[in-house]
Amino acid sequence: MDEQIRALADAHRRRILELVRDRELAAGEIAAYFEVTRPAISQHLTVLKQAGLVDERRAGTRRLYRTRPDGLLGLKEFVDRLWSTGLSRLKDAAEAEATDPEKD
Amino acid sequence: MDEQIRALADAHRRRILELVRDRELAAGEIAAYFEVTRPAISQHLTVLKQAGLVDERRAGTRRLYRTRPDGLLGLKEFVDRLWSTGLSRLKDAAEAEATDPEKD
DNA sequence: CTCAAGCGTTAGCGAATGCTTACGTAAGAG
DNA sequence: CTCTTACGTAAGCATTCGCTAACGCTTGAG
Numbered sequence: 001m002d003e004q005i006r007a008l009a010d011a012h013r014r015r016i017l018e019l020v021r022d023r024e025l026a027a028g029e030i031a032a033y034f035e036v037t038r039p040a041i042s043q044h045l046t047v048l049k050q051a052g053l054v055d056e057r058r059a060g061t062r063r064l065y066r067t068r069p070d071g072l073l074g075l076k077e078f079v080d081r082l083w084s085t086g087l088s089r090l091k092d093a094a095e096a097e098a099t100d101p102e103k104d
Numbered sequence: 105m106d107e108q109i110r111a112l113a114d115a116h117r118r119r120i121l122e123l124v125r126d127r128e129l130a131a132g133e134i135a136a137y138f139e140v141t142r143p144a145i146s147q148h149l150t151v152l153k154q155a156g157l158v159d160e161r162r163a164g165t166r167r168l169y170r171t172r173p174d175g176l177l178g179l180k181e182f183v184d185r186l187w188s189t190g191l192s193r194l195k196d197a198a199e200a201e202a203t204d205p206e207k208d
Numbered sequence: 209c210t211c212a213a214g215c216g217t218t219a220g221c222g223a224a225t226g227c228t229t230a231c232g233t234a235a236g237a238g
Numbered sequence: 239c240t241c242t243t244a245c246g247t248a249a250g251c252a253t254t255c256g257c258t259a260a261c262g263c264t265t266g267a268g
Contacts, residue, residue, distance in 0.1 A: 076183050146246055167246090
């Protein structure tokens, strides 16, 4: 999971994941959305692929990328595990409020 | 959200969040769980606090920390947004299966 | 085979990150 | 007030990161 979350730690890479969330895009097309050079995006794509967050498919001389949500499973579980604590606290608060209905 | 996810990009900090997930611990107590020096943990706690991922409470000379799940809201939304794509793909697969019940 | 398109890869650089050691600070004990 | 406890903070260093510029590779067109 370390690899995935560190891949997400960069804003460019997060934006790439949203760009190819529900459609395939070629590396050059992705790069066109950013103001950094194409090799920089290529490196980001390598990191994302290595982390299992995107799929790569070759079509002729182009390489098409697409988000692979399964790669986020570990991180999602981690976040949900911490988040559930917050939910139980809200539940406690709600129960306390039910006991003392006047409180706000 | 950038600050929060970058705070999570370090394994020590993730473990700290789990340690103080549902109980308060003093800085020194937290540090005892790790093999790095206490100042290193103190710096990690500063990062977590800055990102809004932990609450700090002073009690005498001690400082008690506790995970603050609300800080994860932005990241949770981001992950869920990408994750939902995976779910809709599973849904498509399920519907295709419903159309062709023989398939498994 | 030759050429161009579309990408990845490498080298090198400045900035950021995480660590340790040494020092500074606030609160309670005596 | 003095000393100790429990911390945070600053300085310095090695490592990692993200970027650009230059180069290399593979595919399809002719």
